[in-house]
Amino acid sequence: MELARVIVRPVDEYNQKLVSHVHPANWVNPQPADCYDLVVIGAGTAGLVVAAGAAGLDLGLKVALIEKHLMGGDCLNVGCIPSKCIIRSARVIGEIWDAKNLGINIPKQQIEIDFPAVMERMRRVRAGISHHDSAERFKNIGVDVFLGNGRFASNNTVEVGGKTLRFKKAVIATGARAVKPSIPGIENVGYLTNETVFSLIQRPDKLAVIGGGPIGCELAQTFQRLGCEVTLFHRGSHLLNKEDADAAEIVQNVLIQEGIRVVLNCQLEEVVAVTEGKRLYFSTNGYRDSVTVDEILVGAGRAPNVEGLNLEGVGVEYDTRRGVKVNDYLQTTNPKIYAAGDICMDWKFTHAADAAARIVIKNTLFSPFGLGRSKLSSLIMPWVTYTSPEIAHVGMYEHEAKKQGIDVATIKIPFSSVDRAIADNEEAGFLKILHKKGSDEILGATIVASHAGEMISEVTTAIVNKIGLSKLSSVIHPYPTQAEAIKKAADAYRRTLLTANTKRILGFLTKLS
């Protein structure tokens, strides 16, 4: 059977290199083995990690990996990597805008933004790392790679490209896609999603972004900095409403200060084509208005790719909004079929898909009779929203701890009290650490800082290894660094231990010394 050709636009040398790695036009699907230990459907992060992890052990396991579009999935092709590349360029603009405060004056009109070059760099970087996820590399690891649409044919077989693969266990790792907005007229007028926005070669002068979650905020700020006039529409009363409210407020204020028109509590009523472009009619807080733009970018949540897999036929229960139903061991309602990544998890992150894939390897291959299985609920999950400043979070929020009946206390260190942040002119953020009341056990943390994502792993390591605030306060942090905020929080905890009694004892010791 002929392979469906995949084209990534623009068709330049970089995108051709990308496609030659992750969906090579001349790929010939192998002859299937008699029976696979694992058949994995979907070669995004979750599928790649399951397949490479199982085959790479060199135990002679037979593993098949099926991908219908681009290996590497969202992360490599239309998610983390392209977004972080253009965020890097946009950060430079943010720095230049801020330079006056540091004694360097570059007038805005003298900044020349070469949008096509920004996008070309992104395509070059993406193509440059795409060999990690290539069909050839996976074949060399010992994985049978099948390009084509995977579909369950029976309780122990999957069909792809006219071939039938028999399996002992199967893994659904088909990911998610952008939710289609139900706004009258928008389908006729057309819009961009994360699947198409990274193919732009010309900058839209005016851009509407729908959705104020991580995708909407990261990309609204990026495009505004790259010279677009951005209007950001959000249903909620503040942006990034899944994050700590104080953290989200800081980012929201920065976006507004940088010139983005943020429309909150909004209801988008209709989109129509006009000679000047695309007009969005909306209502917010009791009044109606409209905005005319060149392009619309939708980042309004994700829909799991559950369609066309014949899940009903193999007894795998799912929900079109939340995805495939799994238990804590990532097992679906068919005990031989597991799932990992965006298809079944609330944590829609690459590192979460990776961690889930490792659980699936353990539970499908190394837990005879269900012994020693790993649980999704045992993971401590950090995440980062890569706005400027970044918001990084790990563990519990206060409201979650309260819901579980845990008595908590919070220590907040503003970066205006951290010397390095002051020197860097980056005083706007904070570190919040949540710990058990009366104990130094850390339950969660939120950091708002320019490189919060680089800082959160220290707290994650502490939580995972049960290192309490007392021990953290004895860890020497180089001066001056922004990560000193963590030591300051630990020291602040230690000071709470100084009761009148301990002070009396300490005073007595000084007299004896």
Ligand SMILES: Cc1cc2nc3c(=O)[nH]c(=O)nc-3n(C[C@H](O)[C@H](O)[C@H](O)COP(=O)(O)OP(=O)(O)OC[C@H]3O[C@@H](n4cnc5c(N)ncnc54)[C@H](O)[C@@H]3O)c2cc1C
């Ligand atoms: C714009 C954007 C930015 C992001 N930034 C970050 C970030 O900075 N950090 C972070 O951690 N996460 C980020 N994410 C989220 C991250 O990309 C996802 O969580 C991650 O890619 C999920 O991996 P996955 O393997 O579950 O799914 P996917 O990457 O979606 O892979 C699923 C694969 O399955 C294939 N497939 C589907 N159906 C079939 C079928 N029937 N047969 C064969 N193949 C099939 C698809 O083609 C796809 O390749 C971002 C996402 C977006 C959209």
Ligand SMILES: NC(=O)c1ccc[n+]([C@@H]2O[C@H](COP(=O)([O-])OP(=O)(O)OC[C@H]3O[C@@H](n4cnc5c(N)ncnc54)[C@H](O)[C@@H]3O)[C@@H](O)[C@H]2O)c1
């Ligand atoms: N840095 C990262 O790790 C990163 C970056 C981007 C995406 N992601 C992952 O991708 C997932 C999806 O991101 P997302 O931002 O699309 O989803 P999201 O669900 O987190 O946010 C979308 C927001 O859009 C709003 N919305 C929906 N429809 C709307 C409408 N018609 N008008 C106005 N507002 C509307 C919703 O209320 C919601 O708050 C995230 O949950 C995250 O896990 C991660």
